[in-house]
Amino acid sequence: xxxxxxxxxxxxxxxxxxxxxxxxxxxxxxxxxxxxxxxxxxxxxxxxxxxxxxxxxxxxxxxxxxxxxxxxxxxxxxxxxxxxxxxxxxxxxxxxxxxxxxxxxxxxxxxxxxxxxxxxxxxxxxxxxxxxxxxxxxxxxxxxxxxxxxxxxxxxxxxxxxxxxxxxxxxxxxxxxxxxxxxxxxxxxxxxxxxxxxxxxxxxxxxxxxxxxxxxxxxxxxxxxxxxxxxxxxxxxxxxxxxxxxxxxxxxxxxxxxxxxxxxxxxxxxxxxxxxxxxxxxxxxxxxxxxxxxxxxxxxxxxxxxxxxxxxxxxxxxxxxxxxxxxxxxxxxxxxxxxxxxxx
Numbered sequence: 001x002x003x004x005x006x007x008x009x010x011x012x013x014x015x016x017x018x019x020x021x022x023x024x025x026x027x028x029x030x031x032x033x034x035x036x037x038x039x040x041x042x043x044x045x046x047x048x049x050x051x052x053x054x055x056x057x058x059x060x061x062x063x064x065x066x067x068x069x070x071x072x073x074x075x076x077x078x079x080x081x082x083x084x085x086x087x088x089x090x091x092x093x094x095x096x097x098x099x100x101x102x103x104x105x106x107x108x109x110x111x112x113x114x115x116x117x118x119x120x121x122x123x124x125x126x127x128x129x130x131x132x133x134x135x136x137x138x139x140x141x142x143x144x145x146x147x148x149x150x151x152x153x154x155x156x157x158x159x160x161x162x163x164x165x166x167x168x169x170x171x172x173x174x175x176x177x178x179x180x181x182x183x184x185x186x187x188x189x190x191x192x193x194x195x196x197x198x199x200x201x202x203x204x205x206x207x208x209x210x211x212x213x214x215x216x217x218x219x220x221x222x223x224x225x226x227x228x229x230x231x232x233x234x235x236x237x238x239x240x241x242x243x244x245x246x247x248x249x250x251x252x253x254x255x256x257x258x259x260x261x262x263x264x265x266x267x268x269x270x271x272x273x274x275x276x277x278x279x280x281x282x283x284x285x286x287x288x289x290x291x292x293x294x295x296x297x298x299x300x301x302x303x304x305x306x307x308x309x310x311x312x313x314x315x316x317x318x319x320x321x322x323x324x325x326x327x328x329x330x331x332x333x334x335x336x337x338x339x340x341x342x343x344x
Contacts, residue, residue, distance in 0.1 A: 055074055062121075086103070127224070131202050220252065229255055
């Protein structure tokens, strides 16, 4: 069955800040109006910002199906239960004219506790450096790691904003040695894993196009957590690179969320030692640990010179725990059901 594309403009999503900032953060919103009742209009605008921002946060951290489950319940009372504070910047009232930059911050812990209560899984971050492997199987040629012969790569290279999501490989001889067209056609996981190791285990995106009869068939995969997942299959009449890359973005991100979401039902346990040089370093480690939302509690079990031992209770899995440690300037090494922790 042919799939018809619906075109979206996703410049916001291709902003690199979307992949750097916390998914729970909000921005300042410029509010500027003229009214005979400034207080009433101001409250109305604040309520609008509240709803817009909380929907954005839940849309950021939940996959499509889970977001649709709670979207119908998002109203003013629901939103107010998560508000941490409201910040007004450069507020001015002159006669009937009002101007301000308003930021509404939400309590991350309250949001996560709500998700745990509802048994909904979420993500804390988006993939960084999603390496895009694009394989073209045309009627007269096969094109893989080529900037000139591969028309999809050529299009991406001419559209810099897209590269914030569709990161490119190095196109060097080592890429061609590690992964060739036969490996991709056979979905050889061993070869794919070796290729991923070259790029520091970053997640991989595969876009495979094949010309057959009068159509172009696309198969989109992601390789994450050492597993390959089909995102979708597409059938089109003609090459339309702008339409393709803009329309598959949310499907790719949703598939990644689904396969990297933090399970909130089972509490896991691991016994860890924390190594530190001095008390200041230990303090920094403990402060960084407090930023990791999947850790439910930490119990001190033993104290020794420059080494303390703890029981860690956490949600998710060791893969997600390791990713969050890295993002919080910590290093964790696992061995069976034990681990060692120190500053990076």
